[in-house]
Amino acid sequence: MPQKVDNAAAADGTAPAESSGVKSARRAVDLIETFAANDVWLSLSDLHARTGFPRSSLHGLLRTLLEAGWLEADANTARYRLGVRALICGTAYLDRDAVVPFATEALERIREKTGFTAHFARRNGTEVVYLETRESQRSTHLVSRVGRTLPAHATALGKALLAELTHDEIEALMPATLPALTPNTITTLEGLHAEFAATRERGYAAEVEEGTLGVRCVAAVIPYRIPGTDAISCSMPVGQVTDDDARRVGELLAETTAELGQQLRRAGIR
Numbered sequence: 001m002p003q004k005v006d007n008a009a010a011a012d013g014t015a016p017a018e019s020s021g022v023k024s025a026r027r028a029v030d031l032i033e034t035f036a037a038n039d040v041w042l043s044l045s046d047l048h049a050r051t052g053f054p055r056s057s058l059h060g061l062l063r064t065l066l067e068a069g070w071l072e073a074d075a076n077t078a079r080y081r082l083g084v085r086a087l088i089c090g091t092a093y094l095d096r097d098a099v100v101p102f103a104t105e106a107l108e109r110i111r112e113k114t115g116f117t118a119h120f121a122r123r124n125g126t127e128v129v130y131l132e133t134r135e136s137q138r139s140t141h142l143v144s145r146v147g148r149t150l151p152a153h154a155t156a157l158g159k160a161l162l163a164e165l166t167h168d169e170i171e172a173l174m175p176a177t178l179p180a181l182t183p184n185t186i187t188t189l190e191g192l193h194a195e196f197a198a199t200r201e202r203g204y205a206a207e208v209e210e211g212t213l214g215v216r217c218v219a220a221v222i223p224y225r226i227p228g229t230d231a232i233s234c235s236m237p238v239g240q241v242t243d244d245d246a247r248r249v250g251e252l253l254a255e256t257t258a259e260l261g262q263q264l265r266r267a268g269i270r
Contacts, residue, residue, distance in 0.1 A: 027051075031051065034051055036082060041079035046079075070086060094131060097131070100120070103131070103222070117234070118134045119233045130149070131146060132146060133146055153186065154181045155211045157219045157232075159192075159199055160205035163196040164227035165227055174192070176189060203250075204254045205220070208238065217234065218246055220232060222260050224270065
């Protein structure tokens with residue numbers, strides 16, 4: 001009697017064992033991303049509730065990731081969190097990105113000229129990922145934002161980068177209703193499209209307390225790719241700057257990123 005063949009495997013010619021291996025790899029990635037999205041220790045029950053994975057599969061995945069250094073365990077509570085391998089691989093991404101050293105120099109100049117915190121970030125779908133930060137010398141915020149993500153629609157960085165896309169591309173990418181991070185966050189596509197039009201006209205994006213209460217930001221795209229993938233922003237306490245101050249910083253960012261884009265293209269970086 002012929003052996004029963006897995007239907008999903010038979011459909012694409014993949015052997016059942018290989019299909020199972022791919023599924024396990026996908027689950028391992030999903031599990032790592034679940035830990036990355038939560039800043040607390042997670043138990044097997046927590047992970048089952050968040051992922052829906054069978055407990056039997058979770059046991060094996062947790063053991064494998066723990067042995068490989070991707071997770072750490074608290075023996076007293078049977079809970080887990082990301083391990084040091086996640087930091088090592090994340091740092092390797094930055095170490096191998098040819099843009100980062102150039103962007104870092106630009107951040108230093110912006111901080112020196114403005115006195116405010118400067119960020120370098122890259123769009124990843126509907127989010128922006130912070131790749132480098134230079135804190136203001138007056139800042140009391142001592143936790144690095146590198147590696148953190150925020151919704152693109154709620155940040156000046158994200159608005160600058162989304163404005164690089166066409167109307168149809170934005171409509172296809174963004175959900176119809178957007179989550180609010182503060183009472184000032186724009187949560188409709190219609191409102192965002194108006195912001196993108198203003199961004200294209202003035203050459204930089206702006207937001208006031210849309211991502212974080214008490215903070216306003218301006219940002220400009222680094223024009224070395226089409227559409228742009230990277231941008232630089234400046235964060236300013238709302239009580240310390242006027243609209244004219246923010247405009248001057250925005251114009252400085254537009255000038256600085258234009259020069260940086262030329263520098264990257266001359267260096268052959270795409």
